Amino acid sequence: GESVGLHLPTLSVQEGDNSIINCAYSNSASDYFIWYKQESGKGPQFIIDIRSNMDKRQGQRVTVLLNKTVKHLSLQIAATQPGDSAVYFCAGTPKFKAAGNKLTFGGGTRVLVKP
Amino acid sequence: ETGVTQTPRHLVMGMTNKKSLKCEQHLGHNAMYWYKQSAKKPLELMFVYSLEERVENNSVPSRFSPECPNSSHLFLHLHTLQPEDSALYLCASSQGVRDTEAFFGQGTRLTVV
Numbered sequence: 001g002e003s004v005g006l007h008l009p010t011l012s013v014q015e016g017d018n019s020i021i022n023c024a025y026s027n028s029a030s031d032y033f034i035w036y037k038q039e040s041g042k043g044p045q046f047i048i049d050i051r052s053n054m055d056k057r058q059g060q061r062v063t064v065l066l067n068k069t070v071k072h073l074s075l076q077i078a079a080t081q082p083g084d085s086a087v088y089f090c091a092g093t094p095k096f097k098a099a100g101n102k103l104t105f106g107g108g109t110r111v112l113v114k115p
Numbered sequence: 116e117t118g119v120t121q122t123p124r125h126l127v128m129g130m131t132n133k134k135s136l137k138c139e140q141h142l143g144h145n146a147m148y149w150y151k152q153s154a155k156k157p158l159e160l161m162f163v164y165s166l167e168e169r170v171e172n173n174s175v176p177s178r179f180s181p182e183c184p185n186s187s188h189l190f191l192h193l194h195t196l197q198p199e200d201s202a203l204y205l206c207a208s209s210q211g212v213r214d215t216e217a218f219f220g221q222g223t224r225l226t227v228v
Binding site: 034036041042043044045046049089091103104105106107108 | 117119121156157158159160205207216217218219220221222
């Protein structure tokens, strides 16, 4: 099966600085990767995704980088704001499978933004 | 609001009780999911339903019984649970089973005593 894991459980960031959250995966057949943000008391919220045929994808203040050679995924948040404080999960899914959406989640990284 | 609503938000039940969790999505999606989020484990997929038909089980214990009467509603029936089943149970939906963008509800915090 697929295994997705995170390097750092907690990341403290000064407001205005950039944040980098890392994720490693084990299944080289993974096709899609997604980053979710989960605020306290809420369910995970989709942030951005990237397909395996891409190295980089940018959204609003967020950038996801994919390094397939070392099976590494990262989420960069520019100019981190207090509202970015949350737990961030990476998730992966294998290529087209008839069994359905098989998102496998990493353990999560807590981001704490200091004013 | 994500368009996925779960009730109740909190539930405390004894090991001999029978209870049900409810999920409703207002997004017109065709696939719905149950996930379990424990304190020390990553999010775990429990069940996947597509157009009311279960397509994924993931070997979840039979004390968890899902029901999907239509594409907008999903239930998780609970009976004779164990304390280790205490967790946040999250419902999600997506346009189809092969869509990676799943929208999550806020979850039901379940405590088994």
